[in-house]
Amino acid sequence: MNTQKNSYVIIYMVVIVVIVSLLLSITSGVLHTRQEDNKRLDTKKQILMSLSTFENDAEVKIYEDENADKVYAETITGYFLIDEFGKVKKELDPVKDFDVKPEEGEYAVYTAEVGGETKYVLPMTGAGLWGGIRAYLALNSDLNTVYGVYFGHDSETPGLGANIVTPRFRQQFTGKEIMKEGVMRSIAVMKKGDTADGQDQVDAISGGTITSKGVESMFANSLHNYEQYIINNRENKGGNE
Amino acid sequence: MAEIKENAFLGPLNKNNPVAVQVLGICSALAVTAELKPALIMGLSVTIIVALSNVVISLIRKTIPTSVRIIVQLVVVAALVTVVSEVLKAFVYDVSVQLSVYIGLIITNCILMGRLEAFAMQNKPWESFLDGLGNGCGYAMVLIIVAIFRELLGSGSLMGYRVIPESWYVDNGGCYMNNGMMMMPSMALILVACVIWVHRSFNKDLQDK
DSSP: OOTTSHHHHHHHHHHHHHHHHHHHHHHHHHHHHHHHHHHHHHHHHHHHHTTOOTTOHHHHHHHHSTTHHHHHHHHEEEEEEEOTTSOEEEEEOTTTTTTOOOOTTOEEEEEEEETTEEEEEEEEEEEOSSSEEEEEEEEOTTSSBEEEEEEEESSOOTTTGGGGGSHHHHGGGTTOBSEETTEEOOEEEEOTTOOOSSSEEEEOOTTOHHHHHHHHHHHHHHHHHHHHHHHHHHHTTTOOO | OHHHHHHHHHGGGTTTOTTTTTOOSHHHHHHSOSSHHHHHHHHHHHHHHHHHHHHHHHHTTTTSOGGGHHHHHHHHHHHHHHHHHHHHHHHOHHHHHHHHHHHHHHHTOHHHHHHIIIIITTSOHHHHHHHHHHHHHHHHHHHHHHHHHHHHHHHSEETTEEOSOGGGBGGGTSSBOOOGGGGSHHHHHHHHHHHHHHHHHHOGGGSOO
């Protein structure tokens, strides 16, 4: 058979492409539900990781474990969406409405019970060097002091920018304050030895400057969206500093 | 015939190493060797994908029209990589998060196209499979050597585990500092060159006259 004829080439390519696309759509169709379940579980784990204190290894293990679903249902007590003026727009159920994502102009807040205290978890997104970075920031009930933070990234450089996920970097945030004298200041990520003016700071990752700066702007931009909510709810508590 | 089989697997490990001798796949060697773990994962994934795509192309080699062979090879590789990445996402989500960008990088790895074009198009499936395995391992070998040096000297750890004690560091009153140069992509090139140097000094017949 002549494999060089134009008609053969065209038919050959059509057949190949049809076979490959069939194969790919079947794979995607069969595996889709499993992948969605995995993604959901992973998000739950990330939210829980922001609430893990590094003093207690056992606690971290529970959050990383397969029973994240159970721990999530027990720990996360509330989920609501707010607008930029700090008004609560939708009250949701953290388990049943897990798939409800904030729309344009809405921002998610999770509340959690840890050791009898209420914590607030704020999701954040930003840009690193190569791709997106994200975080879950857990605040104490005063909506000011950081309780914990979890970082995730799509494609930062291994060994450099990707080190934002390490406990070593993350635990620096615990105890830092995002407001100073009632004004939103966010948290600065500074080169070792430099000091930030009028705001709390953590050490950047050496060799990962752009990712570190990405973390800093992610904090500044995302906290800006929550500013009114945080200020309103601090005042409602009668200004307990 | 027996000789082809043996050479198909063992050749790429030494005298015909895709990285050290043919200088292919350098781009990914720069990207993933800052730490040992991603280098291992990348080496393993490339080995699997080269072996599989070699077999597929070898099976259909007689039907492929010469004028579109590169496109056919590319379609096969891209399809395989996509299927593997979907399967990983469904069954071992953690691993797929680890692999993230690397899995996409595999499609652009020149070793793949090189082996398909140079070997699988002319040889039977079993030999092609061995050739794929050999080249994947040869590639992984160089990646691992480079990554060991870069992670050990650049971060003082291996596979994420600390090897050089914290107390040796200047920050903690010691006299040791990590070599920041090792973390730069250009250092990977220099290390690959060192590997080639050592390799050639053991194999005099590979040296240019």
